[in-house]
Amino acid sequence: MKLLITDLYKFGLFLFCLFASPLSKAQETIVSYVTKNGGRTAHKDSAEYTSILRIKPSEQGLYELNDYYQNGNLKRHGWVKTLDPMRLRLEGLVETYYNSGSLEATAYYSDNKRIDTVHRYYESGTLKEIKVYLKPQEGQKRPAWDGTNKLLLYYADSIGSIQVQDGNGDIVLPHDNGIDFEKGMYREGLREGRWEGSFRKGKYRFEEWYEKGIVTRGVSTDSIGTTLPYKERDVQPAYPGGVENLRRFAAQHYRYPKEAIRARVKGQVILRFVVDTAGNPIDFEIVNDLGHGTATAGIEMLKKSAKWSPGYQRGVPVRVAYTLPISLNMDPRPQQ
Template sequence: MKRIFLTTLILMLNYLSYGQLSFTTLYTKEGKETKNIEEASYYRELSLLENTQVRVIEKYIQPNKTKLLGTFPSFKEKKFIGEKLEAYENGKIKYKELYSNDGVLIDTAYYYHPNGKLKIAYKYPYTIEKNSTKVTDTLILVYHDSLGNRHLFNGNGYAEIEYRNSTVEKGNYKEHQRIGNWTGSFMDGKYTFEESYDNGKLISGITKDSTNKEYAYDQKNFMIQPAYPGDIIAIRKFIASNYSYPREAIQNKVKGTVRVSFVVDTVGNMVEMKVDEDLGFGTGEAAIKVLKKAKKWTPGYMRGVSVRVAYSLPIRLDMSGS
């Protein structure tokens, strides 16, 4: 049934694309791009609008209901601007967010339980200087449980916060600041933690794994990003100096951006390298080849535990003058 539905879907989208520029991609439930119809959970359609912006529509395959609505500035700039809506598979709204013209989450964001009841709302005050948006604070406005009972109002009370990376945090707020003891879990429950706050400042915390091994942390090492020797500028210079331009790309005077993604694993290795945006003529393969020659990273840490961190890296090429 899924194969028949998707075949019909793809035929319809190809037909629509005659009237407008449109691209459709399949994704697994985990959000990974796939070409396998059987493992696809939803699809994303990108359609060019009259003002060069791109309409983003995602739909669940089974049932055929809208998953997400939003807008990109262009096909190259895949960041959301304006209103972004996402829904659960049952059709109930999951969240409503608003993004600035440079892709920053601003104003008021609303998140809902699967039964449609409001769960939590945040306020993101912001300023704009020289077309750059800066959020000045994060204010928690309300928190309700799934029955509709209110536990927090205007920054005061108890809340249970669930992030898109499966992290769960539970504790109390006073005047929008975390106070007292907080508990939670991350990495799909693989790790649990207890931590203490004083007027919004993390004092100390302990993470435990499935064997009850403990990892201590505080404000300084609560969250540490992976580090490349010499920082991100060094890896950009390394790529610029060692990228080998394919002969076909030179002959065709290719110009543009190749975008690659990879994961820095828990010991600092670059793994799961792939080309997200390609210019053809072997430019993507050459990008992966040079990345494999790069040095090892210092891994990232979250609450005292080394974690995998995903990166996306643009590589700008210009062979038009060759």
């Protein structure tokens, strides 16, 4: 029989909160081998890339970050606010590179959120786009997809033909899969008027209308002519009662394994799962495990959670992947 942690200890379980690990002063860098799903592995050969954090801070109190592809080429260079490799809070200028070594993008961050001007380049070196990210107004809440948080000032296709200049122009945006696209008009950096295109590898076509970057209405059509109207472009899955209710559920239903209690395990478990088109959490995957059965206990807890409201893309129910950090902290119960 598993014991609830609250039976033995004062249990601190906080979702979406991370704890930095203590570091040796003798260390100069923290080296992590990052897997495709964002987890960590002890084997460099099985990693997607290598991440190196320099422990000595800059004059601004930031820590230098360098990520490298398997071939040794630089993948990303920037600065972060914490020394926790699982919680990289980007700050200031961040540069990303293609596997070939050519510059992919330059962007500025404030507390891990893009701000100011972003430049993106094709692998050939041709300038692709210039966007300006806007700070949200105080108290402003934006939907899952919001076209008003950034302005597109410049866009050119892969052969250098300019489609948007000074925020204005007609544009065709190809998707990475080489099949889907979006086509429409930009005015003063924002989407305007009628847009059309396809998604989900051509299975659906859509028409939608914008006013100053905001979708006012849209309709998707599948291969047999069924139409699906919508008013929001993308809708994220939602847990009943919101994140706070999920926190309460986790605190009540996470069962700390006996082995972990004896080992006084403390740290962060990270789980990845998918919310399917019916709202069920499925396809559980362990990204980071503290051992002693702590990640398995997290999966068992999620399996007992309530059904979510599913996510939608342009009116079509879709599967959405989530990464869920669960930070565990045990302290002895104070003596009465």
